[in-house]
Amino acid sequence: MKLMEVLNEIHQQVLPSLGQGKVATYIPALANVDPMQFGMAITLNDGQYYGVGSYRTPFSIQSISKVFSYTLALRTYQDGLYKRVWREPSGNPFNSLVQLEYEAGIPRNPFINAGAIVVCDSLVSHFNDHERAFNEILGFIHQCSGDNSITIDEVVAKSEMAHGFRNIALANLMKSFDNFDNDVNTVLQTYFKHCSIVMNAQQLSRSMLYLANNGTDPISKKQLINATQAKRINSLMLTCGHYDASGDFAFRVGLPGKSGVGGGIVAVVPGKMAIAVYSPALNEYGNSLVGTKALELFTTKTGLSIF
Numbered sequence: 001m002k003l004m005e006v007l008n009e010i011h012q013q014v015l016p017s018l019g020q021g022k023v024a025t026y027i028p029a030l031a032n033v034d035p036m037q038f039g040m041a042i043t044l045n046d047g048q049y050y051g052v053g054s055y056r057t058p059f060s061i062q063s064i065s066k067v068f069s070y071t072l073a074l075r076t077y078q079d080g081l082y083k084r085v086w087r088e089p090s091g092n093p094f095n096s097l098v099q100l101e102y103e104a105g106i107p108r109n110p111f112i113n114a115g116a117i118v119v120c121d122s123l124v125s126h127f128n129d130h131e132r133a134f135n136e137i138l139g140f141i142h143q144c145s146g147d148n149s150i151t152i153d154e155v156v157a158k159s160e161m162a163h164g165f166r167n168i169a170l171a172n173l174m175k176s177f178d179n180f181d182n183d184v185n186t187v188l189q190t191y192f193k194h195c196s197i198v199m200n201a202q203q204l205s206r207s208m209l210y211l212a213n214n215g216t217d218p219i220s221k222k223q224l225i226n227a228t229q230a231k232r233i234n235s236l237m238l239t240c241g242h243y244d245a246s247g248d249f250a251f252r253v254g255l256p257g258k259s260g261v262g263g264g265i266v267a268v269v270p271g272k273m274a275i276a277v278y279s280p281a282l283n284e285y286g287n288s289l290v291g292t293k294a295l296e297l298f299t300t301k302t303g304l305s306i307f
């Protein structure tokens, strides 16, 4: 079946489910997004892409940014990073505090908030400055996407900063366990800013091709990370990319994937393509409800799951 036909079929099949789920409201700037939107894009290794629905509508990438910051930190610190952020599924919500208390301030993985905040702390240390750390993450996204126009939504960044009570608590808890080098508020600025980056589904699918190709972007031919690092990031996306619904996502979709509370999900088909879905209404775990359905339909129709 042709990919464009697959996308059109998926679009038709998910329409009745639009309206289920709820947009994130704990970040007030995200609360006014239209929940009825749906877009999906696929980019192949040669750069050819297919899109349906709102695939060119920009949205807040939120936790999807954690894939990029983790890639940069892994490249910088290699195995040294595992002392500070582990690689196990947490089985807890993305902003949970409890596990961090009884596991001595070492977050389970880099895709829950605590883990991504530690990753940002490590980048602030490496680049000696929080603005520079953010600019390096953004610059890395420009490289992965081949698109230098990508930037942040300042309104969302400010809204996150003003309502980031849990993230502030997570950072302080880690600081109390000595798993934090820099000033908490400074690091959180880098964290909130990278969550507030805006992309559309087509740009996002394009930017994940390095993970489908052992760490080398197949279009620019640049090696961004090595094959082992790419394997590890994909494995973590499969086991931890959807927080306490990671098992359910792997069960239903069967691809490495990462979600964000802005309603985006990216998924990687090793060796072939990357896919991004956008639909802002979330399920109870904070993952796009219709986005997950759409990806489940995709692997069911094409047989392109990794299993």
Ligand SMILES: NC(=O)CC[C@H](N)C(=O)O
Pocket (backbone or CB within 6 Å): 061, 062, 063, 064, 094, 095, 113, 160, 167, 192, 195, 259, 260, 261, 262, 286
């Ligand atoms: N799951 C998410 O996308 C959460 C990211 C969001 N910026 C937060 O810190 O809460």
